[in-house]
Amino acid sequence: MITGSEVCDDGNIVSGDGCNSDCSATESEFSCVIGDPTVCTPICGDGIKLAVEACEDGNNNNNDGCSSTCTIETGYSCTDDPTFSSANPAYKPLDICVTVCGDGIRKGTEACDDGNLVAGDGCDASCAIDTNWKCDEVSGSSPDVCSCLANIYSTSDNKCVTSCPTGTYPITSNYTCGACDSKCTACTGPLISECSACVGSYFLENTTTCSPCHSSCKVCTTSSSTKCTSCNSGYFLEGTTCISKCFKGYYGDSVTDPSNPKCKQCDAMCKECSKAGTSDCSSCTTGYYLSGKTCAATCTSDGSTISDTYYKSES
Ligand SMILES: [Ca+2]
Ligand SMILES: [Ca+2]
Ligand SMILES: [Ca+2]
Ligand SMILES: [Ca+2]
Numbered sequence: 001m002i003t004g005s006e007v008c009d010d011g012n013i014v015s016g017d018g019c020n021s022d023c024s025a026t027e028s029e030f031s032c033v034i035g036d037p038t039v040c041t042p043i044c045g046d047g048i049k050l051a052v053e054a055c056e057d058g059n060n061n062n063n064d065g066c067s068s069t070c071t072i073e074t075g076y077s078c079t080d081d082p083t084f085s086s087a088n089p090a091y092k093p094l095d096i097c098v099t100v101c102g103d104g105i106r107k108g109t110e111a112c113d114d115g116n117l118v119a120g121d122g123c124d125a126s127c128a129i130d131t132n133w134k135c136d137e138v139s140g141s142s143p144d145v146c147s148c149l150a151n152i153y154s155t156s157d158n159k160c161v162t163s164c165p166t167g168t169y170p171i172t173s174n175y176t177c178g179a180c181d182s183k184c185t186a187c188t189g190p191l192i193s194e195c196s197a198c199v200g201s202y203f204l205e206n207t208t209t210c211s212p213c214h215s216s217c218k219v220c221t222t223s224s225s226t227k228c229t230s231c232n233s234g235y236f237l238e239g240t241t242c243i244s245k246c247f248k249g250y251y252g253d254s255v256t257d258p259s260n261p262k263c264k265q266c267d268a269m270c271k272e273c274s275k276a277g278t279s280d281c282s283s284c285t286t287g288y289y290l291s292g293k294t295c296a297a298t299c300t301s302d303g304s305t306i307s308d309t310y311y312k313s314e315s
Helices: none
Strands: 029-034 037-040 078-082 095-099 132-137 145-148 166-172 176-179 182-186 197-199 203-204 209-210 217-220 227-232 236-238 241-243 250-253 262-265 268-271 281-284 289-291 294-296
Touching: 197 203, 197 209, 227 236, 236 250, 281 289, 281 294
Parallel strands: 227 241, 236 262
Antiparallel strands: 029 037, 078 095, 132 145, 166 176, 182 197, 203 209, 217 227, 236 241, 250 262, 268 281, 289 294
């Protein structure tokens, strides 16, 4: 009860609750209704944060993280202003409130929030919308639902693309990418007869069908089963043909490029050979002599008589 010189009386003699300990004054950070008893409430937005205020950002605005009644708004996180200093230990630092990207609640400047910090699924790690996507808010506090923009194709692995990737074809009726036949690398439809390019061991027959290359070919050209660009094991490429034994004067080279063995010409001194160089010859060209498997211009280093172990090659 307010008596004598009392300005307020909240029924106690404690300060820091709006009416000071001797009831001589109200406290500035409270709003008091003088009566019997006096009822004091903290002033929200006055820039003075009291313990009972969940947050205090110095304003009475809503939708900035700290509400006009000093409660933390959904979708925000409030932390103490690190620059705060106060002579009054009863006062606490003001709050700095920010939205939380990835909490599934779209707030503030977030263009989207799909509940994660993964990019490429429509909404990126900073809550901006990924290229070719749109994100829709869901009522309640559920995360946004993102999908491809109009006239953008969605792939089987959930990407949004302007053109379908290799091995797929565009389906305009629902803007998805359909899988080509496994033998096709490009196609207009799902069938093996709707191809425009083939995997290595197939070739494009009649411009639309992928048919297997000849059994000797690992890869054949786009036009023919027997025009090869590389050969299967046991064959060597000679021109565009795969042969199991190279022509006379050539040897099968599977060392230089093991993935694509080719027929290579023997050394100029060798008429027939099994390897590069002059040391694996089985006969020599005119003017050269075979010693063991080696062709040389002279029989011996000292120019002595040709023995039985040396013979001039047949021409
Ligand atoms: Ca306050
Ligand atoms: Ca506020
Ligand atoms: Ca958010
Ligand atoms: Ca995401």
